[in-house]
Amino acid sequence: MMHANEYIESLFSFINNSPTPFHAAANGAALLSANGFQRLRETDRWSNLSSGAYYVLRNDASLIAFSLNDRLQQGLPLRMAGAHTDSPGLKVKPNPLQQRQGCVQMGVEVYGGALLAPWFDRDLSLAGRVSWRCRDGHLHCGLIDCKRPVAIIPSLAIHLDREVNSKRSIDKQTDLIPLLMLSNEKASPDFKKLLIDQLVADNPNASEAEVLDFDLFLYDTQPLAQTGWHNEFITGARLDNLLSCHALLHALIRSDNRHNSLIVLNDHEEVGSVSTAGAQGPFLKDILERLIPDPVVRRQTLAGSLFISVDNAHAVHPNFIGKHDPEHLPLLNHGPVVKTNANQRYATNGLTASLFRLFCQRAEIPCQQFVMRNDLACGSTIGPLTAAELGVPTVDIGIPQLAMHSIRETAGRLDGWYLLRVMTAIFAAGDDALRCPEVGLP
Template structure:
């Protein structure tokens, strides 16, 4: 497959995945088309050598698994990522009529960089739970797709100090505007809007909407940017970019070795949930895969996890924010992330393993360490290592604008990391 074809697939994946629910749905479709079988957690499981399987939890986390030939001797080659991204989530009772403008109250999910959300063409997507005509509870995904909202900026004439000192109040400054109502007293039935959207998307039996989990997102599609198209710019690169790369690598790797791709929800808010990395999802999967405790511990000892999440590429306008010897450049290879305080799970053994993989596929590799006088973020890597006991390292593609509504990565870094992870999946 050509490089352009892979990039086109990534653009399509991001477009079809405005929320973790949609991302998992997109991944499910690709896995099913590749011959994977969906397992239900409430059913009994049986695995066959060479078999391909996946499970989901909360429809927002997913584990894909290939049952290799010699799992006891070779362990499981794992890749982890996360499906969620910082965003604005709609509150339970969201409708606000302010000066006859319809707005929706929102919560900030994760560490959102708020300024870029102003003056963007926003749409709304997520999961809606409803009663059908028979009185049964159902759920369905919705995506308005078109721009239906905006967070307008305050004109500079009304705040002359805006470029020096304006702060953003997440309660009062960012509720999006969706419409102009007939009067300052007019009401609006938001659940009726959702019922109409369900009908527009083919759900014909919605009797009443019970609840929802909805997020605003930017409708501008991802794009190649730059005179030589060296930069890939889009929403939710943190961390759908890693989900895409992990899936591409698994689908191209073959089935000789046992492989896991796990993409957890809720990483941006700490991972502590039933479907987050600090929850039991992966541990329970391994327990059912290998019921014998002795054997399972031996398999985990022979396994290795690559936690793939984005890394901070050195910013040409803010180079002093980086440790001087550890400023990864875009398009210069995947990044090994290191932190002495275990905010990343990398150690010298797992780092050496990854460097060797890069050598084998002729891919460049870089390293990132945060400045000693700055706080370091974290990933699912240390959490998974602590929960499962598996050898783990943290890697990622260098990006700019992490947690912005649009983030920037290097086009060749993605292609290099696919090669490296494919090698990881298909070697002992």
Template sequence: MSDIHGFNEDLLRFLDASPTPFHAVETMAIALRAAGFEALDERDEWQLKPGGRYFVVRNGSSLVAFSCGESNLLQRGWRMVGAHTDSPNLKVKPTPELHRHGYFQVGVEVYGGALLNPWFDRDLGLAGRVNYENSQGDMRSCLLNITRPVGLIPSLAIHLDREANNSRTVNPQKDLPVVLLQSDEKQDFRALLAEALAAQGVADVATVLDYELSFYDCQNAAMVGWNGDFIASARLDNLLSCYIGMQALLTSDAQSHTILVCNDHEEVGSQSAVGAQGPMLESVLRRIAGDEVGLQRAMANSMMISADNAHGIHPNFSDRHDTNHGPLLNAGPVIKNNVNQRYATNSDTSSLFRRLCADEDVAVQSFVVRSDMACGSTVGPLTAAALGVKTLDVGVPTFAMHSIRELAGSQDAFKLTKVLVAFYGLAELGVAN
């Protein structure tokens, strides 16, 4: 944790390797295995050992990693960090084929609250999970990542829409079908997928049964700005926090009982078998604790930090922020507050975080949405309500959240990781129950 350049270079590689939640979880699983974490199967009986480090994956898109510390769990509790693996994007429909005027297009659904205008005129790759039947009649699934530009959504020329700069809106059904190729012949999207799988070494594909595929911007993550002040990438919300949480977990000491949970489906409400409103985290904690009384005792000594990006004050739109709560990029992590419980922060948990930041010589900021605007939310309140655990919502300040390409400071992820390492190592919370 002393080399910010190496940290950011590895972060860029992580972002590029993770175009979908499936790929993000696979990338994290590889890193965890390399660090000595053991993969567990929920169908098996677990034999957990003091000092052991483990992880479990559900649906290929959500992950819980944890360390069984050498201290007393019931007295010390868990130090938990939560993030989410999904980002707004365009997902391919089940029967997507559109043949119009000699062009083959595929229909898409908008996943989450995407900022749609930036999706036009981008080089789009395609990635996700494909389920298929092989020549022996066995059902299989694999990940697909077509990194070359295979699609685009061309804008309508301004000559044909003179009011485009004043009033252009996006109709997702009409305006977003993706152009894949030019042909007068009918195309079968599943047949194209079989060809793409074969090109990636999956040869025995008799029939593509189904898929969960998303388009994504082929432009790589990059350090940008005159002095390299910024990180520009797709999916900073919230792969940035997944990476931060993972690096903090890998650095945590052996005494700690630590948890990293990275859930799918946050952008669409988290209500799924693998979302933060689902049972995944609680079921893992129950298996670690061993019984209901043990779970409740450990939970009373535990705390969750929900890490999800915060809105940095935009210099062109500063009026969209509360005057006293406009976080700056590269000025430190942001405590997210909302009296209506859209964030789970309270004075106990925020005070603890402020003290940790002071100990690590990291500046800290606060965000409160304008009183005349609606506030977004994240996994923090959901986890707090489900588990009854003390919770704090924090994040790295970001521009262009939910765009196809977002912007964050090049120092903030490193700073937040330092604080989370200290949090993971806390022997006592020092906050009221």
């Protein structure tokens, strides 16, 4: 098992180098490949795989990885877990550049339910996927990451808005326009041409390329940090939910390949999961149908399996204790949180929660509970979507964090390590350890 300090170093490297879902999936794939996982392509013909370890990418931003034994067709359980690769942020518009008062600005869309105020006055870089045509006329695509600060959204001086600290509102269309450069030209520059140098730097095969389109995001260049007097906290961007992705990847790699285990890292969770690569799309179902072609055996397998939806939970904020149910106050560095909701915003039930708690006990880590106040709307995860689509018993869990959906979030230093330990224990567990007791009327 990875030591706590080694875990922090690995986590920071993964998140700092994954500014977009595309980079997160690529880094996950590279980690899997380095540990003996073989890539499969959906365009190839494959089924009835031999025992081993494999992974599949979809749209360069979602990933499914699994380890198999030779008894998969016998209806033995799958240890399954899922997280998401995307985070709320600012996505670059197709025709982004506009020029006013000698300033070239870049139009962006708000992706997901982002906390907007923290985006002001931050050093922002640009990363994502670019598609281009080379001289041979063929279409290519690759990732870019500027790494350095290239944009900023300056705040309006308080002298020009004296009520900013009491009555501030943010207009997504007019206030969130990053400053990219200065120019004395009358027309805005061609944004696609501006991308060429970075594209070639990150993709040498793109020399003399014509950029056709892109999926680009802004991100904060400040790296993750350990903070607090005793380094109790970790702070940084995209803890929700790359911390969970990192834990699932490393738990799967460290699991015993004699057991059937699978992880799915979906894109587009923050915008509803309705896409070819999202949890409400067919990605996981498609892969399972290829792994277990017989529908009866597949149904047997899923009925006896467990799916763990891993997505960060709301830690109690010491300044806003009243925002939590008084009997459900998750604390930082006190272990992963089981999330429940009577209206099925989370897929947890008493049996699946008990099974997860049992694994926490066996891994000798603490476990907490969260339920939303009755007078506040509850968020959701990929858990209910996956449970409804597959009919698999599901539990929603996650580490507690503060400042969820901010450009810089806060979590406990130990909680991700706890999560890694319990997920490793689940993937390594024998078949009998996954079974819930049968429930039925006499």
